Amino acid sequence: MNVKVFRFDPKNDDAPYYKEYQVDINSKDHMTVMTLLEFISNEIDGSLSFYSHSACLHGICGRCAVKVNGKPCLACQKVLDGNDIVIEPLKNEVVKDLVIRN
Amino acid sequence: MLNITNLIKTDILVIGGGGAACTAAVAAARNGAKVALVCKGKAGNSGNTIMIGGSYGMDGESASNVYHIEGADPSFTKEEMFESIIKDGFNLSDQKIARQFVEDSPKIVYEVKQWGEEIGQKFGFYPPANWDVTGRSFGKALLNGIKKTDGITVYNDVLITDLLKSGDRVTGALGLDIYNGELIEFSAKATILATGGFQPFSLKSTNTDSTGDGQAMAYRAGARLADMEFILFMVTAIEPKEYYGSILPALCSFRATFDYDAVDAKGAPIPIPQKLKDLESVSEISKVLEMYYYGKIFNSGDVTPGGGFYFDFHRFSDEEIDKMFEAVMDHFEGYYPHGYYHAESITAYRDYIKEHRRVEVGFGGEYSIGGIRIDENMETDLPGLYAAGEVGCGAFGANRVADAVTEMIVQGYKAGETASKKYLDSPQTIPDEESVASAVNRIEGILSSKGKNRIGKLKTKLYHISDDTLKLLRNEETLNKGIREYEILEKELGEIGISYKDLTYNRELVEAIQLNNLLTCSRVAAKMALERKESRGVHLREDFPYIDNENWQVRIFSELKDGKDILSRHNPVVTSIPRRAPEKIDYHTYVMTEDLGMKNQEDAVK
Numbered sequence: 001m002n003v004k005v006f007r008f009d010p011k012n013d014d015a016p017y018y019k020e021y022q023v024d025i026n027s028k029d030h031m032t033v034m035t036l037l038e039f040i041s042n043e044i045d046g047s048l049s050f051y052s053h054s055a056c057l058h059g060i061c062g063r064c065a066v067k068v069n070g071k072p073c074l075a076c077q078k079v080l081d082g083n084d085i086v087i088e089p090l091k092n093e094v095v096k097d098l099v100i101r102n
Numbered sequence: 103m104l105n106i107t108n109l110i111k112t113d114i115l116v117i118g119g120g121g122a123a124c125t126a127a128v129a130a131a132r133n134g135a136k137v138a139l140v141c142k143g144k145a146g147n148s149g150n151t152i153m154i155g156g157s158y159g160m161d162g163e164s165a166s167n168v169y170h171i172e173g174a175d176p177s178f179t180k181e182e183m184f185e186s187i188i189k190d191g192f193n194l195s196d197q198k199i200a201r202q203f204v205e206d207s208p209k210i211v212y213e214v215k216q217w218g219e220e221i222g223q224k225f226g227f228y229p230p231a232n233w234d235v236t237g238r239s240f241g242k243a244l245l246n247g248i249k250k251t252d253g254i255t256v257y258n259d260v261l262i263t264d265l266l267k268s269g270d271r272v273t274g275a276l277g278l279d280i281y282n283g284e285l286i287e288f289s290a291k292a293t294i295l296a297t298g299g300f301q302p303f304s305l306k307s308t309n310t311d312s313t314g315d316g317q318a319m320a321y322r323a324g325a326r327l328a329d330m331e332f333i334l335f336m337v338t339a340i341e342p343k344e345y346y347g348s349i350l351p352a353l354c355s356f357r358a359t360f361d362y363d364a365v366d367a368k369g370a371p372i373p374i375p376q377k378l379k380d381l382e383s384v385s386e387i388s389k390v391l392e393m394y395y396y397g398k399i400f401n402s403g404d405v406t407p408g409g410g411f412y413f414d415f416h417r418f419s420d421e422e423i424d425k426m427f428e429a430v431m432d433h434f435e436g437y438y439p440h441g442y443y444h445a446e447s448i449t450a451y452r453d454y455i456k457e458h459r460r461v462e463v464g465f466g467g468e469y470s471i472g473g474i475r476i477d478e479n480m481e482t483d484l485p486g487l488y489a490a491g492e493v494g495c496g497a498f499g500a501n502r503v504a505d506a507v508t509e510m511i512v513q514g515y516k517a518g519e520t521a522s523k524k525y526l527d528s529p530q531t532i533p534d535e536e537s538v539a540s541a542v543n544r545i546e547g548i549l550s551s552k553g554k555n556r557i558g559k560l561k562t563k564l565y566h567i568s569d570d571t572l573k574l575l576r577n578e579e580t581l582n583k584g585i586r587e588y589e590i591l592e593k594e595l596g597e598i599g600i601s602y603k604d605l606t607y608n609r610e611l612v613e614a615i616q617l618n619n620l621l622t623c624s625r626v627a628a629k630m631a632l633e634r635k636e637s638r639g640v641h642l643r644e645d646f647p648y649i650d651n652e653n654w655q656v657r658i659f660s661e662l663k664d665g666k667d668i669l670s671r672h673n674p675v676v677t678s679i680p681r682r683a684p685e686k687i688d689y690h691t692y693v694m695t696e697d698l699g700m701k702n703q704e705d706a707v708k
Contacts, residue, residue: 011604030343041609042558047601049609053261053280054119054143054311058348059445060152060237061309063144077445079344095281096607 001025001080003036005048006088007097016094018086021045027082033068034075037087037098049097050075063102065090104546104605106276106538108286111530112138112255114522115275115288117262117316118296119143120151121507122491122514124244125210126294129518131253135526138288139248140257140277142297142311146245149298150308150469150492151510152237155349155443158507159232164208171231178230180204183504186700188679190387191499192639192649194329194657197677198478199496203504207512214511217250218243224436232505236437237444240507260286262315263615264541265293265323265487266533272323272487273531276541280612283605285542289532292486292525294517295320296510299470299492300623302568305409306467307338307349316493318619320474321626325482326659328672329472329495330623331631331641333572334502335393338466340408342454350443350451351413351463359429362413365460366404372396372411377694387699390501390640394690396465397575397642409569410464415455427452465574469506471498471640472627475659480517486525490517499674500639503700548614549605553597557610560595561617564624567591571628577644581632588625595621626667630658633669637689649692652684 003023008016021040025031034057037050051064057076064075067088091100114130116123119141127139139145162178165171184204188195215225215233223239235243248254259280266274272293277286300314321327337352339345354360364372374395381388396411406412415423431441431448441449455461473495480488491510498504571584595618600610636650637643656671673681 009602009604009606011606030341032344035343038558042556042562045601046556046558046599046610049602049607052310052609053259053612054141054148054309056152056237056309057346058153061143061147063147074445077344099281099607101281 002084004086008094009096031080033078049099066098104542106285106287111289112136113291115290115293119145120149121510122296125511125514126518127254128247128251129515130522131251133522135522137254140260142261144258145256146241152241154237154240157232157234158505160208160211162230165231169212173229175230187504190503190698191501193682194499194674196496196675198675202478203497207508210511210515214243217247221246265319267537268531268534271485273533292521294488295493296490297493301467302620302624303467304565304569305464307347313616313620314623315619317473318622321662325484326475326661327626328475328659330627332471332500334469335465336468337463340410340462340464354430357429360426365412365414367406372399393574401575406462408462412460414460416459479520488517488521490514551598553599555594555598557613568624575642575644584628626660648686648688650686651682655681
């Protein structure tokens with residue numbers, strides 16, 4: 001599947017842009033958006049920032065919220081179905097990439 | 103070159119954001135101290151605290167006679183609770199710390215309940231004197247306690263990277279604001295670590311922030327660690343993947359009406375004695391027994407793809423499965439939306455089971471019994487440094503049966519009281535320049551490292567090594583192998599490459615700092631596990647299947663000297679319950695026949 005991710009580093013970038021990653025995912029895997037972001041960070045692009053430093057991973061803390069295909073969701077709870085997705089930050093005031101102060 | 107851009111002076115610095123940290127901050131502020139509460143995540147919404155899926159409580163005597171709680175059972179006395187902690191801790195508890203737990207807990211247990219109830223959180227009572235709580239409700243209660251108290255300034259999303267010293271005394275800490283990348287020097291008269299446990303496993307039910315930061319930074323600063331070989335595991339979900347790490351399967355099994363067949367990867371039944379299955383719903387001691395049986399199966403190699411086993415439901419009808427899950431949902435009614443445990447759908451989990459007739463589960467890391475060596479005043483080996491809650495150790499010996507939720511608040515409160523009492527009137531000492539420089543250089547070193555290793559890969563590697571080393575049933579060969587692998591990993595960690603060089607939400611940098619800490623804890627835990635040539639509590643050795651009360655009724659401490667872990671043995675502090683006779687006893691026989699377990703679990707008294 002194709003994963004399109006919002007990227008923006010207010011310190012070094014003039015404007016936000018989208019970066020695309022190709023990932024092989026089967027809907028049977030029940031992979032979450034959080035696991036996908038970790039996979040991209042570990043295997044493809046370590047410079048990607050997303051909320052992860054104090055995350056419950058079970059929908060309790062509510063801090064890993066992002067927009068998937070325009071809709072707000074918790075990255076740890078949203079399950080991928082194998083179709084292409086766009087991941088964006090929840091709000092406009094971006095700290096870096098998908099990270100906002102939440 | 104990195105620069106410190108913010109200097110914050112305070113009387114008491116509290117590091118952490120869960121139950122121990124919040125109660126420590128309140129207690130210190132009540133004594134008139136100016137308190138800085140610095141949390142890696144958000145205070146009241148982080149750590150193992152928000153992962154709570156159970157209960158907390160006090161002895162029935164106090165609940166009944168002092169707090170006049172309707173339905174409390176006064177026959178569960180302070181003495182019985184104390185004896186249970188010592189006995190179920192296999193006589194390794196520091197009895198002064200265990201006594202502090204029993205004596206001081208009623209007051210703060212009751213007060214946190216009030217903090218919660220004031221803002222409409224449900225605390226469901228059951229005898230002898232326990233209250234069911236949720237992680238969120240407990241976090242909100244703690245935050246209410248903070249808000250009600252003057253003198254506490256909260257700093258959220260600041261990672262403390264190292265303690266700072268003036269001579270031998272701890273006089274502050276260096277912080278990294280994770281969002282804006284600012285380096286903050288905190289200068290304090292006394293510092294309280296309340297940073298929680300360490301979880302180095304693939305499968306765990308804890309928050310991502312449980313990376314042993316407090317243990318590792320105290321160890322680097324010269325404090326001793328103890329009892330690190332004792333790690334509590336719990337049945338945890340492996341599938342479906344969105345439930346990975348959830349303790350929902352364990353909570354299901356705690357309901358007396360819930361039934362399943364445990365089968366291995368090949369579908370063969372795992373031979374579990376009926377007594378063990380009966381114990382699941384009535385006693386925490388079942389966890390210890392489960393480790394013994396499943397540890398054997400796992401070591402034989404018949405594990406599922408995710409490293410566990412299956413709850414099998416082939417012999418049950420759809421109606422029977424529905425009924426079992428109704429009991430689970432009834433239990434959570436009023437705490438979460440109907441049919442949910444936290445944000446996880448119980449009905450979807452049930453339907454997955456009905457469709458597949460089995461579900462993969464494993465043993466996930468839940469709680470670190472070991473930690474920083476403390477005394478009953480929560481003082482560490484270092485002047486000016488205190489530790490409370492899961493980051494410390496001593497109350498529970500080799501196995502925990504009492505509530506960790508109670509532990510964190512009763513120890514946190516004590517640490518706040520004693521630290522402020524002892525240090526409030528002492529002059530403010532600014533940390534030594536070398537101490538600050540060394541802490542800054544450590545961050546700089548990681549950031550500027552020119553290596554090629556990816557932090558994410560090394561993290562996965564650490565998990566895999568720990569899965570095989572600090573597992574349920576350990577032996578000399580795998581422990582030695584693990585210790586060698588940790589050493590290699592340490593070198594690899596020195597040769598990493600951080601993709602992004604700024605400090606603004608630098609995820610790789612934060613992960614690298616945490617992984618260093620987690621590795622320190624894991625290495626010390628493995629060395630202690632290798633050293634302890636017996637089985638005791640939650641430390642099980644395949645090659646030493648007996649409790650050795652002759653040689654090993656001692657705690658193991660470790661001190662970092664010239665970069666080496668120096669292990670030593672110490673007799674646990676005994677006040678009223680004498681040590682066991684010096685003999686070797688078969689572990690399995692002892693656990694199966696001895697009357698263990700605490701009288702504070704719900705179904706035990708129904």
